[in-house]
Amino acid sequence: MSDTTFFIHPSADWQRRYEALRASFVDRLSAKVVADRFGFTPAYIHLMRHLFRTGKLDFAEPPAEGKALRRRVKSEVRGKICAWRKSNLSAGEIAQVLSEEGVELSVRTIERVLAEEGFTKLPRRTRLKIGLTVKGAAVPERSEAVALDAVDGRCFESTAAGVYLFAPFLAQLGIADIVKASGLPGTATIPALNYLLSFLSLKLLGTERYAHVGDHAFDPGLGLFAGLNVIPKCTAMSTYSYSLDEVHVQRLQTAFVKRAAALGLYDGRAVNLDFHTVPHYGDESVLEKHWAGARGKVMKGALTLFAQDAESKLMLYTAADIRRAEADDQVMAFLSFWRMVRRGVMPTLVFDSRLTTYPKLSELNAAGVKFITLRRRGKKLLKEIGALEGWQRIHIPHAKRKYPNPQVHISTIGLRGYDGDVRQMIIRGNGHEHPAFIISNDFDAPVDLLVGTYARRWRIENGLAEAVKFFHLNALSSSILTKVHFDVALTMVADTLYTMLARKLRGFEECDAPKLYRHFIRGKATVTVKGREIVVTYPRRAHNPILRGVPWQNLPSDLPAPGGGKLTLRFA
Numbered sequence: 001m002s003d004t005t006f007f008i009h010p011s012a013d014w015q016r017r018y019e020a021l022r023a024s025f026v027d028r029l030s031a032k033v034v035a036d037r038f039g040f041t042p043a044y045i046h047l048m049r050h051l052f053r054t055g056k057l058d059f060a061e062p063p064a065e066g067k068a069l070r071r072r073v074k075s076e077v078r079g080k081i082c083a084w085r086k087s088n089l090s091a092g093e094i095a096q097v098l099s100e101e102g103v104e105l106s107v108r109t110i111e112r113v114l115a116e117e118g119f120t121k122l123p124r125r126t127r128l129k130i131g132l133t134v135k136g137a138a139v140p141e142r143s144e145a146v147a148l149d150a151v152d153g154r155c156f157e158s159t160a161a162g163v164y165l166f167a168p169f170l171a172q173l174g175i176a177d178i179v180k181a182s183g184l185p186g187t188a189t190i191p192a193l194n195y196l197l198s199f200l201s202l203k204l205l206g207t208e209r210y211a212h213v214g215d216h217a218f219d220p221g222l223g224l225f226a227g228l229n230v231i232p233k234c235t236a237m238s239t240y241s242y243s244l245d246e247v248h249v250q251r252l253q254t255a256f257v258k259r260a261a262a263l264g265l266y267d268g269r270a271v272n273l274d275f276h277t278v279p280h281y282g283d284e285s286v287l288e289k290h291w292a293g294a295r296g297k298v299m300k301g302a303l304t305l306f307a308q309d310a311e312s313k314l315m316l317y318t319a320a321d322i323r324r325a326e327a328d329d330q331v332m333a334f335l336s337f338w339r340m341v342r343r344g345v346m347p348t349l350v351f352d353s354r355l356t357t358y359p360k361l362s363e364l365n366a367a368g369v370k371f372i373t374l375r376r377r378g379k380k381l382l383k384e385i386g387a388l389e390g391w392q393r394i395h396i397p398h399a400k401r402k403y404p405n406p407q408v409h410i411s412t413i414g415l416r417g418y419d420g421d422v423r424q425m426i427i428r429g430n431g432h433e434h435p436a437f438i439i440s441n442d443f444d445a446p447v448d449l450l451v452g453t454y455a456r457r458w459r460i461e462n463g464l465a466e467a468v469k470f471f472h473l474n475a476l477s478s479s480i481l482t483k484v485h486f487d488v489a490l491t492m493v494a495d496t497l498y499t500m501l502a503r504k505l506r507g508f509e510e511c512d513a514p515k516l517y518r519h520f521i522r523g524k525a526t527v528t529v530k531g532r533e534i535v536v537t538y539p540r541r542a543h544n545p546i547l548r549g550v551p552w553q554n555l556p557s558d559l560p561a562p563g564g565g566k567l568t569l570r571f572a
Helices: 003-008 013-025 031-038 042-053 075-086 091-100 107-116 161-173 175-182 192-204 210-216 220-225 234-243 246-262 324-341 358-366 379-387 447-455 458-469 481-502 513-521 544-548
Strands: 155-158 270-279 289-292 297-309 315-319 348-350 371-374 407-414 421-428 436-440 525-530 533-538 566-571
Touching (some): 013 031, 013 042, 075 091, 155 220, 161 192, 161 220, 161 246, 161 533, 175 192, 192 481, 220 525, 297 481, 315 324, 407 447, 436 447, 481 513
Antiparallel strands (some): 155 525, 289 297
């Protein structure tokens, strides 16, 4: 390799990123030019620039690659990997066992180690053939409802017993009444509530796809949480979701939000609205193509609207698989929904300029609904800013804001298609290259309050990022319309349950679902049935004192599954 080739055409990934950033910062090349030269997208170049500026991308010690990376696996760990393979454990199972011992290795790394040690890949087998069914659990032929009397005296380990921590909150929400009000169907062997709890338990455990239900197929503890002997198999889960239509899901959402509102979970003064495209990669997908901001391109997927309570950050409305022709009407659809679930004063709606049109803003104004949004800015508007006078400085009292004191220019303007005038607030000095044009029909609220309310809109983007990451919204399991609706609605329910749990955990009140899962939900526990009581005993863990500090005695102890019974939680 010539000297110039090494720098112009780097082969290592870290060096490609380094040279790309150098070309961007030092040579001052455009993002498109840099992206074309080094094989990235312009969006990724902008992301790397941001990460580098914020200290999240460090080239002080380039990561080792290839064989050098494999040598990082210590001989002691290698010995354990080999021993477990001799016991017929797969690479994935070995990764799980190592994780429980505090050693984090990817499945791919373990596969490489096994190949280096001379092991061949195991043939595909069922968990029954592997001998990894849960100790003390009989392997049933099919999933079906089970009464506590039938399993009295049973004791078994469960790898998914963390879901029982959500049982008191499901009882608070009245999940049985919600299912009854929604009219969800059931079968002769598995009633509707049992099916819903099965789906919901997988969401709470961060299960990526229905096809992954086999990871818990032989866990009687998880099955008992849903009132079943075991969780239904993949085919049964998928078939059930196909049987649901949009009406079922809408009723489920309405009943759930009504109950959550009655418990005071929502503040209700301001609601953030935002679209998100749930990508789908199936070749036979009938879904339309939409802009996917996270991927920076147009792709097939289900366009989904999320509504989030601005104060609590809880999702309170979803609408899935929206057609492009229907997108502008979604703000009015939410308005209709909210009037149905919570009568009285409407919240201020906060959204970006892409959500709807100026004529729809006029309809909101006519309905007496306050809104805060962005005006679509063009080159002409940006050019006119330089001649404006009368700028004033405001303070946005939100924590962690890098630019809390921007300048604002206030005026009253008209919009094409809007009946009347709106209040325009041009914001500069907020860390962005171009000023923001905020518009609102609220002429009474202080300017700093309106600007601050819109500035907090990033919360819904963070909430969606969490849903994408942990609840796997981007792992769309089917192009079938009803399944998309059901998946998204369950994500809203699971998000609410994690928030209800977090509010009871001292020091973790504001933590997101992934962190709560790592510290409190993930791990094994012992499930014991004593008459009409289920006792879940969690082993010694670092965060058990926090769980013991929760006033469980003041929360409902009724099991969410049909058939009643009481739940007792014990922490070693």
